[in-house]
Amino acid sequence: MAKMTERMMELFTKVPAAILATAAGDGTPNAVPFGAKKIIDPETILISDQFFNKTYANMKANPKVAVSFWEGYEGYQIKGTITIETSGKRYEETAAWIEDLGNKAGMPLKSKGAVILKIDEIFGLSPGPGAGKKLA
Secondary structure (H helix, E strand, O other): OOOOOHHHHHHHHHHEEEEEEEOOOOEEEEEEOOOOOOEOOOOEEEEOOOOOOOOHHHHOOOEEEEEEEEEOOOOEEEEEEEEEEEOOHHHHHHHHHHHHHHHHOOOOOOOEEEEEEEEEEEHHHHOOOOOOOEOO
């Protein structure tokens, strides 16, 4: 397991959206933006699924994913393995959080699942000689 630094966690929390990349069982890639995200701990990210369709099918077929996030010239790519929770305490908390976000935004939102990403590796996305370097 790799761990995010305080700075990585700060940036992940700050950016309004990140990109989630998945691949189907046959290798067909898919990348989508997402904004409903939380850090559980330095090794674990929670992503709420409101709108995933191809992404959900891909995650069921292949639980390996990548998440990229950046601001300006600073960015990171996280690679890891996901599980999807559709019941239980963490899912119920996620569903309540998403419903509240929807109410505040004036549009109904419903979480279909809590995607739990366990971090395996972290890479730098910042331009320059260290671009793509494995950080953790």
